[in-house]
Amino acid sequence: MINDNVVRQQILEIKPYVPGKPIEEVKRELGLDEVIKLASNENPLGPAPQAIEQMKKTAEQVNIYPDGNVHYLRQKLATKLGVKEEELIFGNGSDELLALLGQTFITEQAEVIMAGTTFSEYRFATNIMGGKIVTVPLKEYTHDLEAMAAAITPNTKLIFICNPNNPTGTIVTKDEVDNFLNQVPDDVIVIFDEAYYEYVANPAYPETVDYLADYENIIILRTFSKAYALAGLRIGYGIASQKLIDYIERVRQPFNVNLMAQKAAIASLATEDHLAKSVELNQVGKEYLYQEFDKLGLEYVPTGSNFILVDVAEDSTRVFEELMQRGVIIRDMSAFGYQTKIRVTVGLPEENEFFIEQLKEVLNN
Template identity: 65%
Template sequence: MVDKRVVREEIMDIKPYIPGKPIDEVKRELGLKEVIKLASNENPLGPSPMAIDKMKEAVAKVNIYPDGNVHNLRQKLSKSLGIEANQLIFGNGSDELLVLLAQSFIKVDDEVVIADITFSEYEFATKIMGGKVVEVPLKDNTHDLEAMLAAITAKTKMVFICNPNNPTGTIVERREVEEFLAKVPEDVIVVFDEAYYEYVDNSDYPQTINYLNEYDNVIILRTFSKIYALGGLRLGYGISNSELIGYIDRVRQPFNINSIAQVAAEASLDDQDHVLKSLEYNRQGKQYLYQEFERLGLDYIPTETNFILIDLGRSNQEVFQQMLKKGIIIRSLASYGYETEARVTIGLPEENKKMIKALEEVLS
């Protein structure tokens, strides 16, 4: 037995993240030849063909360390966003950036305000540094910014706003965000996690980059994992003023972005036709699934993302297991504290139809 005195107390109540079940694992366990994964909010079209070509070229050069400054991608992305190159930091997925934020700013007993329920990695990043999480219940399935503002104390170091929120798919609109920012103390860092930014259709969604000139305590996180379909390469990025970015960069590991990810992201930015195609498939799939959920009598939350939260009306774990047997992986939200809800990624038309057929059989 390991003497627990050698372990940091801060990590003892951290629960390991439970990812969506991998396709190959389900095939092995259940002896299935075909499995459809609609659990992890991946783009079903896959990466841009232009990105794939660039990745193939880059494979032959993996004996060389990557550009630690991510120069080419930094220049291309900064021009695309209309910001300075030194306002960007890149991470091995947004998950690494969350840890870098915690390492940069959170001390033991600092408080971090998050929504309940939201992306679980905010809690993880806070606790590994000995910080304390203050959870504020959702209101109408989205962030209650007024209540989150009221939860800020002298000990508060950071506030996370997942917008759109995972797993509900909802957003807080521009007016709410602007009223919130105007009242937040300037020594409290506000982090907007916008992993699903590109999927949002609502015209009242805040363009948070516009706030960087007015507020020095704003950090924005985005990713190449979702709309750009590079989840397997792990590449996220943060946007803020150059001073905050400089502090975060002090704790970043060198060469944290591999060379294949860098060229794939550059090519993905050049292929906006692929982005538009992905969005159109998502919009069509969303409307189809709405209609089918209504036909099946299932409640759902209208989404601004590429996933939908549905209420199955029975044990989500039970339905999850039955769907697995039919070769369909959805996300049971039991780990989020839900008992009957599940999250379903919007797939290709044929995947959505097979999922609905399987779900109807399971529920009947």
């Protein structure tokens, strides 16, 4: 009989990632004709029209392996960011890059520091390599960089900073990061996960690319999944010193970024007007939702991203399930230890309005 001894013991420490429910699954299970999904922080505006056209053209070429070096996207992105082409690495979404970071840097019992409430894939990348997770509680829903610096030991290998943080949407500021980096030893690698970078409007937010000139131990992760609306194509990228990139490249699989993703990302970079529309739509949606939450007397965390953590003041699982029955998929935050909180992605105006209508009815039941 197969038992747990057949697998690496680190595997037993891992809880499978549970994504937001797909629209089609909810329609099928509940017999609904109309369902909106505000659970996975996707861009409701969709990809730029130019990116869609490029995808259509590329469909005829998918019998050929993609460019394993991501040459043309690498060129475009390096120019946009003002970095060298050798300071970039691409992945099948940022999730793959997180796994590659674990394979590259984490050894058994090496300590990895992260916030107590943050993106769960940092735990996966650590656990699968047998590393030791060191969690530092959030302070007012925000990374406590002073406490994270104090948690560094001679065994510390990596520090993950999700900025804006998922699921709280909060940011750490440039002044906080400046002070933090001055306390981090050169042989400890700091990873800034900036999946929601394009949505941040706060002028105090750090431009981490500027740190690369002075810090060789920094890795920045960004993605085309969120503001550029290419989540279904899975394409993310990392920015770091050439030395760190060279290390990570040694464990990257060939052809890990598909052809359609590369072409669509190139087209997306050339359509800044569509990006601006996405950011503006998100800002207007946030302000509407803030206003409605205030009217309902619900506490929420002001966000630098495209989602909002809101306290519904009752069992979040009940609210999640009843909203789903009404055709609205949001994220139940009880798995994060927030028993009365939900996370809602900012949608199109009509989606935001429908969500609020349904939320009012659920909370009045």
